[in-house]
Amino acid sequence: MNAAEIRPNEAAAALEQVRLHQEQVFITPPFPGWFWPGLGALNVAFTAAVETGHPAMVATGAVAFAAGLGAIIVVSIRKRPLQLRNDLLGARGGLAIGGFVAALVALGIGLAFALRAAGAPMPGTVANVAVAVAMALLGPLLGRRLQRIMSDTAAKALR
Amino acid sequence: MTAARFDELIHAPTRLAIVSLLAATDWAEFRYLKETVDLSDSALSKQLSTLEEAGYAEVRKGFVGKRPRTTVRLTPAGRGAFSQHVAALQQIVARAGETILPGPA
Numbered sequence: 001m002n003a004a005e006i007r008p009n010e011a012a013a014a015l016e017q018v019r020l021h022q023e024q025v026f027i028t029p030p031f032p033g034w035f036w037p038g039l040g041a042l043n044v045a046f047t048a049a050v051e052t053g054h055p056a057m058v059a060t061g062a063v064a065f066a067a068g069l070g071a072i073i074v075v076s077i078r079k080r081p082l083q084l085r086n087d088l089l090g091a092r093g094g095l096a097i098g099g100f101v102a103a104l105v106a107l108g109i110g111l112a113f114a115l116r117a118a119g120a121p122m123p124g125t126v127a128n129v130a131v132a133v134a135m136a137l138l139g140p141l142l143g144r145r146l147q148r149i150m151s152d153t154a155a156k157a158l159r
Numbered sequence: 160m161t162a163a164r165f166d167e168l169i170h171a172p173t174r175l176a177i178v179s180l181l182a183a184t185d186w187a188e189f190r191y192l193k194e195t196v197d198l199s200d201s202a203l204s205k206q207l208s209t210l211e212e213a214g215y216a217e218v219r220k221g222f223v224g225k226r227p228r229t230t231v232r233l234t235p236a237g238r239g240a241f242s243q244h245v246a247a248l249q250q251i252v253a254r255a256g257e258t259i260l261p262g263p264a
Contacts, residue, residue, distance in 0.1 A: 008251055008254070011249075011252050011255075012252050014175060015249065015252065017172070017176065018179040021175075021176050021179035021180050022179050022183045024195055025183040025187075081191035082184045082187035082188060082191055083184055083185040084183065085183060085184060085185055086185075150183075157245070158249075159249075
């Protein structure tokens with residue numbers, strides 16, 4: 001079979017098949033379900049260790065944080081069945097990730113300063129609990145947003 | 160702009176499915192491909208061998224901890240051939256569009 005033997009409706013059907021197959025790839029969640037809660041919990045534990053003010057606790061917390069973060073990243077990478085093409089994210093994906101990080105940082109710092117001004121004990125830890133909850137709730141939404149952006153970029157190439 | 164080149168090897172329905180999936184990824188696990196395209200181990204291996212022989216795909220066997228893991232990726236030549244094939248399909252569809260457009264009055 002060559003190009004001259006392909007009818008336009010067959011070519012259109014093949015393009016639709018390509019689109020449908022590629023869409024399946026973008027359904028696969030980019031992070032396992034425990035990724036965001038795990039990251040949040042690690043962050044809270046580290047901040048709590050720092051806020052105790054004991055050098056031994058801070059040092060232990062720092063080492064545990066680094067080890068935990070490394071483990072979360074390595075296990076989530078090992079468990080995924082595929083690696084999506086990062087170039088499909090483009091500027092929109094970069095903005096979505098940047099916005100997500102900026103919102104979490106703003107929430108954490110803003111809340112910590114407000115709690116400290118109000119005289120609350122361990123303001124950083126309490127603020128990071130809120131950040132961890134936000135991560136657990138919004139992380140999967142970010143994942144879906146990134147999937148949608150990648151899917152749109154791949155589909156555009158087929159039009 | 161990608162040059163259009165119809166590729167008979169890619170156009171076969173099963174291989175079109177495999178290459179379409181791989182084109183959206185840097186790599187995919189053999190097991191994932193098998194389940195997604197709904198093929199047996201041997202049928203997928205056969206299709207991948209054809210793609211490997213054409214220089215379009217690369218199969219890597221390794222271990223994750225103690226678990227064996229086989230991953231598949233498109234080579235640059237495979238990505239290029241897929242893009243050119245898609246461009247050829249788009250060209251066929253576009254030409255048909257032109258033929259049904261009304262001519263100048």
